[in-house]
Amino acid sequence: MPIKIPDTLPAFETLVKEGVRVMTETVAIRQDIRPLQIGLLNLMPNKIKTEVQMARLVGATPLQVELSLVRIGGHKAKNTSEDHLLAFYDTWEEIKHRKFDGFIITGAPVETLDYQDVTYWEEMKKILDWTTTNVHSTLNVCWGAMAAIWHFHRVPKYTLREKAFGVYWHHNRKPSSVYLNGFSDDFQIPVSRWTEVRADDIRKVPELEILMDSDETGVCLVQEKAGNRLYIFNHVEYDSTSLADEYFRDVDAGVPIKMPSNYFPHNDPENTPQNRWRSHAHLLFGNWINEIYQTTHFDLEKIGTQG
Numbered sequence: 001m002p003i004k005i006p007d008t009l010p011a012f013e014t015l016v017k018e019g020v021r022v023m024t025e026t027v028a029i030r031q032d033i034r035p036l037q038i039g040l041l042n043l044m045p046n047k048i049k050t051e052v053q054m055a056r057l058v059g060a061t062p063l064q065v066e067l068s069l070v071r072i073g074g075h076k077a078k079n080t081s082e083d084h085l086l087a088f089y090d091t092w093e094e095i096k097h098r099k100f101d102g103f104i105i106t107g108a109p110v111e112t113l114d115y116q117d118v119t120y121w122e123e124m125k126k127i128l129d130w131t132t133t134n135v136h137s138t139l140n141v142c143w144g145a146m147a148a149i150w151h152f153h154r155v156p157k158y159t160l161r162e163k164a165f166g167v168y169w170h171h172n173r174k175p176s177s178v179y180l181n182g183f184s185d186d187f188q189i190p191v192s193r194w195t196e197v198r199a200d201d202i203r204k205v206p207e208l209e210i211l212m213d214s215d216e217t218g219v220c221l222v223q224e225k226a227g228n229r230l231y232i233f234n235h236v237e238y239d240s241t242s243l244a245d246e247y248f249r250d251v252d253a254g255v256p257i258k259m260p261s262n263y264f265p266h267n268d269p270e271n272t273p274q275n276r277w278r279s280h281a282h283l284l285f286g287n288w289i290n291e292i293y294q295t296t297h298f299d300l301e302k303i304g305t306q307g
Helices: 010-018 025-030 047-058 082-088 121-134 141-151 199-203 241-255 278-295
Strands: 036-041 067-071 089-091 100-105 135-141 159-171 186-198 206-214 218-224 229-232
Touching: 010 047, 010 082, 010 100, 036 047, 036 278, 047 067, 047 082, 047 278, 082 089, 100 121, 100 278, 121 135, 121 141, 135 278, 141 206, 141 218, 141 229, 159 241, 186 206, 186 218, 199 206, 199 218
Parallel strands: 036 067, 036 100, 067 089, 100 135, 135 229
Antiparallel strands: 159 186, 159 206, 206 218, 218 229
């Protein structure tokens, strides 16, 4: 089954061109099944680009999925038009009465700030607490993962001496995990962050288990079974050119930045990067959605209750 998103969302046309099956509301209603309800709390500055990246992966499943776009209510976006936000997004306050099978919390360009210095941290804490009662499974990404693992377990983040930036080899530490079904023993994933969480801190928390890591950039994917949460600190969802866009943005702005490691062919930024992580991105999201389908309640209102 395809993904259900508004026909006029910019991601709609992009996904159709890529061959992703996208469903109109008329067709969705005709199908006598309950679609999985997936929410996306989009904290990224370029919200349209992130919508496409996440919808691409969520939509590559044989299950019918309805994607709801969510934003922080008290924060004004600088890089996305107010018309776009009003047309396609609800604030968390507007949807907090709802239940979701899955909920994705993205990264945000605030990772070097202390959490309490983030302007929307109080609302963020409420949202994280809300996921424990209104969401069956949560996928936290990059800063969203760092914020969640701090909020729930007080696992700290550390500022790096230089940005972890490039495409790095990662290891499959738990081949038996349902989330790593079909994964190679090692694989490449884009990394772009100024901070990190450390394995030693995570291992102090019995509820947490490291599923993926890298010799060069550390922990990547952590599972919390009891809370039904995943924390991924790197960007498996990135487009082929995402790191290049970040690199050239900083170069043009005069910001000191190293060329992303293991990314441009022959280390020449004039060469077009090749995507070496796409298949594992689809595997991870497909496994996550399949596990949601296997374990969620048919009655949405029972999510967050016992049994």
